[in-house]
Amino acid sequence: MSDGGAEWERWRAGGWDAEALAAVSRRLVDDPAFALAWLRAARFDADLEALVRARAERREQGHPSVTRPLIGRRRASRGRGRWIVAAAALLALLAAPLLLRGGGPRLTPAAGADIVVDGVVIAAARAVAPGARIEVRRGSAALDLADGTRLDLAAPGDLRLDRVDGGLAVTLVAGRVAAQVAPQPVPAEVRTAAGDVRVVDTAFTIDVDAEGTRLAVVAGAIELARPGRSSARVAAGARVSAPATDAWFGGDADRLEAAPDRPLPLLRWTHHARPQEPVVAPIGDDPGAWALPRSRRDMATVLAWAETSGADLWLVLPLAWDDATLDRLLAHVAARLPSDRQLLVQLGREPWNIRFNDGRDALAQAAAAGAPAQGMLDAARWALGRARALAARHPRVEPVFDLPWANRELQDQLLADGLTGIRHLCMRAGLPLDLMGVPRDSVDEALLAERLARDRFAPAARRMAGIARDRGLGLLGYDAYPHVWMDDSSRRDRERFQAFLAGPAYRAALADHLGRWRDEGRGRVVGDLAVRP
Amino acid sequence: MPDDDPQWRFHRLWATAEPAVVGLVRSLVADRHLADDLVQDTALALFRSLDQYDPTRPFVAWALGVAKNKVRDAWRAARRSGAVTLDEAALEALAAAGLEAADAFDEERRALEACLRKVEGRERELLERHYHRGEDQASIASALALRLDHVRVLLSRVRQALRACIARRLQEGP
Numbered sequence: 126m127s128d129g130g131a132e133w134e135r136w137r138a139g140g141w142d143a144e145a146l147a148a149v150s151r152r153l154v155d156d157p158a159f160a161l162a163w164l165r166a167a168r169f170d171a172d173l174e175a176l177v178r179a180r181a182e183r184r185e186q187g188h189p190s191v192t193r194p195l196i197g198r199r200r201a202s203r204g205r206g207r208w209i210v211a212a213a214a215l216l217a218l219l220a221a222p223l224l225l226r227g228g229g230p231r232l233t234p235a236a237g238a239d240i241v242v243d244g245v246v247i248a249a250a251r252a253v254a255p256g257a258r259i260e261v262r263r264g265s266a267a268l269d270l271a272d273g274t275r276l277d278l279a280a281p282g283d284l285r286l287d288r289v290d291g292g293l294a295v296t297l298v299a300g301r302v303a304a305q306v307a308p309q310p311v312p313a314e315v316r317t318a319a320g321d322v323r324v325v326d327t328a329f330t331i332d333v334d335a336e337g338t339r340l341a342v343v344a345g346a347i348e349l350a351r352p353g354r355s356s357a358r359v360a361a362g363a364r365v366s367a368p369a370t371d372a373w374f375g376g377d378a379d380r381l382e383a384a385p386d387r388p389l390p391l392l393r394w395t396h397h398a399r400p401q402e403p404v405v406a407p408i409g410d411d412p413g414a415w416a417l418p419r420s421r422r423d424m425a426t427v428l429a430w431a432e433t434s435g436a437d438l439w440l441v442l443p444l445a446w447d448d449a450t451l452d453r454l455l456a457h458v459a460a461r462l463p464s465d466r467q468l469l470v471q472l473g474r475e476p477w478n479i480r481f482n483d484g485r486d487a488l489a490q491a492a493a494a495g496a497p498a499q500g501m502l503d504a505a506r507w508a509l510g511r512a513r514a515l516a517a518r519h520p521r522v523e524p525v526f527d528l529p530w531a532n533r534e535l536q537d538q539l540l541a542d543g544l545t546g547i548r549h550l551c552m553r554a555g556l557p558l559d560l561m562g563v564p565r566d567s568v569d570e571a572l573l574a575e576r577l578a579r580d581r582f583a584p585a586a587r588r589m590a591g592i593a594r595d596r597g598l599g600l601l602g603y604d605a606y607p608h609v610w611m612d613d614s615s616r617r618d619r620e621r622f623q624a625f626l627a628g629p630a631y632r633a634a635l636a637d638h639l640g641r642w643r644d645e646g647r648g649r650v651v652g653d654l655a656v657r658p
Numbered sequence: 659m660p661d662d663d664p665q666w667r668f669h670r671l672w673a674t675a676e677p678a679v680v681g682l683v684r685s686l687v688a689d690r691h692l693a694d695d696l697v698q699d700t701a702l703a704l705f706r707s708l709d710q711y712d713p714t715r716p717f718v719a720w721a722l723g724v725a726k727n728k729v730r731d732a733w734r735a736a737r738r739s740g741a742v743t744l745d746e747a748a749l750e751a752l753a754a755a756g757l758e759a760a761d762a763f764d765e766e767r768r769a770l771e772a773c774l775r776k777v778e779g780r781e782r783e784l785l786e787r788h789y790h791r792g793e794d795q796a797s798i799a800s801a802l803a804l805r806l807d808h809v810r811v812l813l814s815r816v817r818q819a820l821r822a823c824i825a826r827r828l829q830e831g832p
Contacts, residue, residue, distance in 0.1 A: 137688045143742040150745035153752060160748075160755045165763070168681030172767045173820065175677065176774055177789040237712065265710050273734060279710060303706070 129162025130169075137167075229254070230270050230289055238264025238280070257286045261300060273307040287316070302331050438462055439525070444473035444483040444490070444508055451515060459521040470522045472515060476508030477501045483508070668705050675721035676701075677767055682722055682756040686729045686749060696732055700725040718760050726753040766824050773823035781816045788813060 132149060141149075153160045233250040234240040239262040240247050253259065259266070261282035268276040268286070274293060278284055282300025292311030295302075304324070306313050312323040315331055322331060440458070442451060455470065462468055473483035484504045491498030491507040498507060512524040680697050687693040703724050704711075711720060726749060733743040777785065780802070787793045787801065799809045 133685065137684075139688055141742075146742050146744055150748040153744070153748040154750075157751075157755065160751050161759060164681065164685045164752055164755050164759065165766075167685035168677070168763050169766070169770070169817075169821065171680040171684050172677055172763075172770055173774075173785070173817070174789040175680070176767075176771055177785045180774065181786045181790040235710070236715075273731065277707070 129156075129159040129164075130166035132159075133163045133166040230268055230286065232259060233267045233269065235265045235267075238266055240264075240266050253286055255286055255289050259284045259286065270307075272309075273305075274309075274313070275305045277303040279303075287314075297331060304331070438466060439469040439471065441471045441474060444476050444486045444511070448515075448518075452518060455515070455519045455522060459519060462521070467523055468521045469525050470512070470515065470519075471525045472512045473508050477505035479504050668708055671708075671711075671717045672701055672704065672721075675718040678718050678756060678760045678763065679721050679725045681763060682725055682753060683729060685752050685756070686744060687732065692732065696725070696728045699728050703728070719757055722753060722757050722760075726750075765828060769824040769827040770820060772827060773820050776823070777816065777820075781812070784809070784812055785816060 136149065153163060229252050231250055232240070232242065232247070232253045234247060241260040241262060242251070242253060242257055244258075253268070259268070259278065259282070261278045261280040261284075263280050265277060265279045268278065270289065270293065276284075276295070279301040282302070283298040284300065284302065285296040285298065287296055288294040292309060293306075293313040294316065295314070296316040302315065304313075304315070306324045309324070315322040315324070317331065438458070440455075442454070451472075455468075459468060473487065475481055476483040476487045478484040479488060479501055484501070487504035487507045488498045490511075491503060496503075496507065498504065516522045516524045676697075679700055680693075683693045683696050683700070684690075687696060700721065704721055711717065730746065730749060733746070733749070736743055774785075783802070784798065787798045788795075793801070795809045795813070796806055798804070799806045802809070804812070
């Protein structure tokens, strides 16, 4: 490993002061070989981690984890010509910040964009003064302010920069603005014909076109001021629209004011552990601080998120854990989770699936306990017995269970045992099974319907569906229905998922899915889940 | 999954760029958790603006540009809190080097993948405990009944052996 690689290792260990960082920065700039070795060391470390994890997960679970980003897909080799184009594009991007070190707002056109400022076509980054009219005729442009605020403008767009000092103010005549607003002493304003948006510190997108005005809040909250009406607060994850001929759509905005009391129905947290691993251990003297071996997301954080998001908590815990460990953790959670929240506990992921860890653990535990255990049903029964015993020890715990999709015999047996399948939630909400990707002929609907009629989770599921309906969303399958994964893959899952739910991709996919389902005459669409174009 | 599905399209594109983005971010941000978050932020930003992506351009160039901006924003926030970071000129230098070397690094990754298949036994367990389970060296030493400095040396040797294997494979060619 060259000098640069060794330096990267030392730097990564931390503890460098400003002088050392300045010295290594100079060398990274002045010595390309050093910079390349530095970068190669970082890339090697990242690749090694990704590949080791991928191999281990494949071996442990029989398939790649669904919670991990895709890795290992190989890029087709590209020609030199395309590479040069890429380099030029990136160099153009790299040059932009160097041009933006002045104090005033700067407008940077994207490569190939057609941008007109006050009637003059611009090709490179330039300062813009208050009063400037910015037209985005093709491509996009970024308006950067000295405080870090950024407005991304997309074509076709027409925006006027009204004010910078004393609080940013722009008028969006037409087009789309995605904004990331730095904390402001005076709220920033985006003015539209339908009303004004006041922002202190948040991220949002706003679209104005011939059909109307649409606002989506990605993070934080904004205040929506409507002519002749009281202002409304719109929280993250919410979308508000106004037809072109009216001010902000009163119904939507009013409902959004009232509805976000529980905007996030379920918060799911999964812990993967093998028997030989340390599972959870108290940190210091505080029994509330739990260390998790592969995650920085301690239980205190999970509980705080559940509390602030208004979500019910759904814990997925390893079957490998012993009763004492489960009891310690659940007693802790039950004592701290607000009393109006459900505590759903799933012991094992697909514990009937003996290709997976939890299924194998179920068989091993049953065998160790002297119970005959050979196949999927034995594994499922053992896991179910443990889940029921757990619920008996912890009154707040509502046990849930993965139900096998394809094995009808196993479904029947488990359902006959009074099992609650987490994947029934959508069915309880009245959603057709097809939306969940289940082969219709593999499910005994009469039996399921009979069970669902007496299902104690039905109110919660209906609430989920209601929230989805209120937000113009639907329930589109196991991995996309409104809960948030809190696996140890990223602490930003919540934000990512909320952004996904609020985004066009989800709505487009849902519309497509519902459309095909309806066109094929396979059933009814429940409620108002159809997505408005 | 159809190609016109935006999510699927994004996943396919992201798979081509993710290793380069992770490598660049880790070369610039020493804190692993922050680096992971910035990679996620980059993916999210790319997904949100996917409709602005020009498919005639290499996705990796676009992704590295977005990642660079995320790192710069994070540095600025850190500096406002009194933290010290590398210089922005170094950011530019490493981002440019990252783009230039992207194809070469992808080749090295493929070689690493092949080399890893040969790692078995204690070395494999060591790597999995460290990289997959995130155990620190003290925990590994305790679990494997080794001295702490021995774990450090073993990990270093495995990495060295893998680097040598990569070099050999690249020299031998496909």
